[in-house]
Amino acid sequence: MMRIIAGSEFKLEREVDAGTTEQLNAVLNIVQRVRLEGDEALFHFTRLHDKTEVTTGNIRVTAEDIARAYELVEPSFLEAIREAAQRIRTFHEKQKRASWFDIQPDGTMLGQLLRPLRRVGVYVPGGKAAYPSSVLMNVIPAQVAGVKEIVMVTPPSTGGKQGIDPYILVVAAEAGVEEIYRVGGAQAIAALAYGTDSIAKVDKICGPGNIFVALAKREVYGAVDIDSIAGPSEIVVLADETAHASYIAADLLSQAEHDEMASAVLVTTSRAVAEAVQQEVEQQLTVLPRQSIASQSIEQYGAIVVTDSMQEAIALINRLAPEHLEIMTEDPMNELSLVENAGAIFLGNYSSEPVGDYFAGPNHIIPTNGTARFSSPVDVDMFVKKSSLIRYSKEALFAQGETIMKLARHEGLEGHAKAIQVRLEQEKDNDTK
């Protein structure tokens, strides 16, 4: 039974898996060896951990592999994925920004140059964790940003099954990824970060993975950029007395079925809604195929929180900073204006969270575990780098030179002052000649 508690009683505490010392040491060894030995180590660890003989000749997925995958995928899936990709692309296109600059009458030009990263690596986990939708959510923002080279790595086998899931290959192909390698784990991350003969190094690595992948990403960070490391998923539903209990229960369970660590929380000002949702969850759980996972999640990290006021409810939400927030109130725009922290916000009765998981367009990779306080869903900006542009004219330098030298000298940096002075003096010499 989902517990009903008061706002003051609720805390969400989940320890995120930080890996054991043994796992960390294993990862450090793999990363170090791939960095130093390249392909030899990459192939070795693939043989060891994926029980697959990968060579220079067969590491890359071929056009024939892709063609075969297309034959295994039903047309209706393909159609759905194409429509989803189109919507995701349309949403992310709106995030694109242009370089800009500003020229002053004295000839000063200042600006910001925005350019895509050159080469990005997307990690796709094997087996059940391989969600076609996640491929779209990582690849499309990078493409929209203008990244020319997007390379994918994915394990050549998982849980005894050989080969890459044909759905993943088809979705990659649909998204336009043409460079796919049959390697996974920490060794694949190291190859992307440092490069080997088979795989050229990238500028950024993104995509989810198991604890070995997460630890390897942390280790190579600095040599390349990485995306954030996702924790377990969570949803908070904010409801008043007008909300539908059956919708809320279904949405809570859709989150809870993800994994035992997932958290599904209802925050409501209505005790009647609280009790109705509690009953609905019980009922709906009975017919859920992933019932065992969902009920563990509900038991451990789920709660129905009844607050005395909407104000208290929103204060709790801002403290939790949930990955997903659904607002099911009479006029959701009222509450929206007060919500400060939430990764993705779903408004009204028809905006069920799974709508955002697959199809609506916004990214489904969203900050978890309270980090929406300071971070954001994956977007085009994450695949763009900026350079400042500074052009001073002679006139501008002469007008501002003394002030700049004053500031430099205050900081004890005479060499900085001299770099200005040498110009002022030389030009004065030229003028009198």
Add this chain to the structure above:
Amino acid sequence: MMRIIAGSEFKLEREVDAGTTEQLNAVLNIVQRVRLEGDEALFHFTRLHDKTEVTTGNIRVTAEDIARAYELVEPSFLEAIREAAQRIRTFHEKQKRASWFDIQPDGTMLGQLLRPLRRVGVYVPGGKAAYPSSVLMNVIPAQVAGVKEIVMVTPPSTGGKQGIDPYILVVAAEAGVEEIYRVGGAQAIAALAYGTDSIAKVDKICGPGNIFVALAKREVYGAVDIDSIAGPSEIVVLADETAHASYIAADLLSQAEHDEMASAVLVTTSRAVAEAVQQEVEQQLTVLPRQSIASQSIEQYGAIVVTDSMQEAIALINRLAPEHLEIMTEDPMNELSLVENAGAIFLGNYSSEPVGDYFAGPNHIIPTNGTARFSSPVDVDMFVKKSSLIRYSKEALFAQGETIMKLARHEGLEGHAKAIQVRLEQEKDNDTK
């Protein structure tokens, strides 16, 4: 003597200080204790490391402290800082972006809500490392982003000197920072990250510091956001035969004087310029107050690289991805179009790099050590978080529901499909009643 070498010979390899095990253990202990014990531990470590008795009563800098600092600062410095602050603010204002949304005829609304972080902590190191300009470069972008609470921490003493540098206090006051605490080191970082009775916790910590500060920032990352951890500074000057050797030499030295680990590199297609710069550097070094630092930097990490072509020169620059790049060629816009990786780019003979350090407007906190390949100078975006907005109408959900369920079921997530189904069914029931 600055070495002259060929493009193929040049490599820039600097080991960034990652701290010793002893330092790391000391930091872990401090962070853990401040997290658990709050002020008690914060005051304890301040007593231990800064030899200063800090209490609840005196930890915060008062209005009187600020007023006294103003008396110690000469009016011309104040004037220069005010002008710099104004320019920096004007530049960063241009980076601001609005939230946006898009409404479709079927009632679907999708958008992105952009909002400032609520509370940001700025670390300002003590002693010689306290640059007034760095205060402006961290505080102003946060303010422009709309951050309401900006809090500063800085050690109460350094190198035997008691009290905070009056220049730092005045610059902070000028920038509009009203909450300043007299604590530094790992203990200050932990207090910002987890909060104590005296210091409320923040959402992001930025600003430079020594190795203990850097290790503490790494440790608290996740509980709060942090800025990137800066490595030693670097400049690359790209020059053709039209460049002035004396300007180039002065600019190289202005970088080299920062610290022994700094790197100053000239890349040129002209052997004549290479030799002239070599001579100029020798000459200008003799009158530089920070000669010892600059010559060590030049010796270890400096180089004059002569390339066979402009193409080779630019390929080298893109590989180095320098923090600062000066382009002194006949028409710098030509080369600019080919440069892919550089943090800040200075165009032409009058855009000496120190112009950007203090005054021009763009941020002087710029990715170092090749990370300009994938990261960017500090800007307003770094103090903004985004939320996705999703509102589906009944019409839209009915039109797309089947496709969304198909994708959910493909991923084995029946609960996701059911969250859609429950709405479609209930509404059908309503329609037939």
